[in-house]
Amino acid sequence: MQRNRFEVEGYLAAKPALRSLPSGTQVANVRLAESYRYQDGEGKWQQHANWHNLSFYGDLSRVAMRFDKGDNIFVEGSIEQRQFTPKGDGVRRMVHEIVVRYCHLIAVPGKANGKGSGAPATADVKTGADVEKGRIDHDDWPVG
Numbered sequence: 605m606q607r608n609r610f611e612v613e614g615y616l617a618a619k620p621a622l623r624s625l626p627s628g629t630q631v632a633n634v635r636l637a638e639s640y641r642y643q644d645g646e647g648k649w650q651q652h653a654n655w656h657n658l659s660f661y662g663d664l665s666r667v668a669m670r671f672d673k674g675d676n677i678f679v680e681g682s683i684e685q686r687q688f689t690p691k692g693d694g695v696r697r698m699v700h701e702i703v704v705r706y707c708h709l710i711a712v713p714g715k716a717n718g719k720g721s722g723a724p725a726t727a728d729v730k731t732g733a734d735v736e737k738g739r740i741d742h743d744d745w746p747v748g
Contacts, residue, residue, distance in 0.1 A: 608682040610702055612656060613710060614638035616675050620660065620668040632660040632668035633701075636677070657701040659684075664704055671709065680706040 620634035639653040658679060660668035671677060681704040689696045 609680065610683050611678070611680045612636065612638050612702070613676065613678045614656070616671055616673055616677065617655070618673045620658075620665075620671055622665060622669055629662060630665040632665040634658050634660075634668065634671070636679070657699060658704055659701050660704045660707070664707065667707065668704075676710040678708055678710055679704045 614636040615638075617635040617637055620632040622630060622632045624630050636656045636658050637653050638656070639651055641649055641651050644650050658668075658681075679702060681702045683700060684703050685698060685700050687696060687698045
């Protein structure tokens with residue numbers, strides 16, 4: 605049995621960038637940082653950050669565009685490996701990214717969604733039929 609599922613909570617490094625693929629599918633990309641603290645061999649506290657590339661396709665790209673730099677979000681998706689050759693230098697590159705299948709904003713204590721508006725930062729409409737057909741698989745719960 606094989607499984608490719610990744611869950612992470614962290615903070616966005618920037619506002620997501622939206623683009624369209626040649627097929628017309630929209631994709632939003634952004635980097636997310638998650639960090640942890642640990643004690644080194646000398647008993648001093650250290651902090652380490654991991655950076656993850658996130659890709660939101662289709663309907664989720666519109667959800668991603670509601671997020672801002674510094675937002676604390678939860679994402680679930682799969683890790684994908686992609687190769688490409690930039691036009692400038694022609695050197696083949698490989699990247700690992702998380703293709704997001706589900707996401708939601710994590711509320712900051714004292715604020716509804718980190719911005720103080722009380723509005724959910726996810727899709728406007730979600731029906732059971734949409735989820736079952738795979739058209740929408742993200743979370744639109746009100747936060748706060």
